[in-house]
Amino acid sequence: EDQVTQSPEALRLQEGESSSLNCSYTVSGLRGLFWYRQDPGKGPEFLFTLYSAGEEKEKERLKATLTKKESFLHITAPKPEDSATYLCAVSTGANSKLTFGKGITLSVRP
């Protein structure tokens, strides 16, 4: 059974304090790893897709990386507007359904 574990469950940062969010996975045959951002009361918003180990993608203050066992979402000099829940999901198998982790709630204090 595919498993996705995100850590920590919650993270509080000071504005400008860089950090990383972890997503570790145990799957058979990874086809893609996805990062989403979710604001309270809204649907998840797509951020990145990573397909192979060593791949990196960047968007503003966010950078996602992928190894054979885990992915990191690095946040550089975060701002209060980066506060949200960040979800990781993996796609595996012939059906390529997504399996989601439980999310990491990030709070950035001004």
Add this chain to the structure above:
Amino acid sequence: DAEITQSPRHKITETGRQVTLACHQTWNHNNMFWYRQDLGHGLRLIHYSYGVQDTNKGEVSDGYSVSRSNTEDLPLTLESAASSQTSVYFCASSVAPGYEQYFGPGTRLTVT
């Protein structure tokens, strides 16, 4: 701009009633999905469809059904609502299996 919409956004119903949640997308995506999101569980797949007349069960499908009569819509029906089905429901779509999914704004359902 293409989008995915859900209605209603909030719904309160009584135990035993039939409830239908609507999902409409203008992306022209073949693939559509229904998830529920609960504290401590994250997003869990209820049903999904890879095209018109195609429907498949996800990991938490008991008590739910879907039908796909056109590309744009995938309504989710709770046959006989139970308190355990109180949750936030999200619809999503993607261009193909394995590609990123785009989510609707969600429907908060309360079963009393």
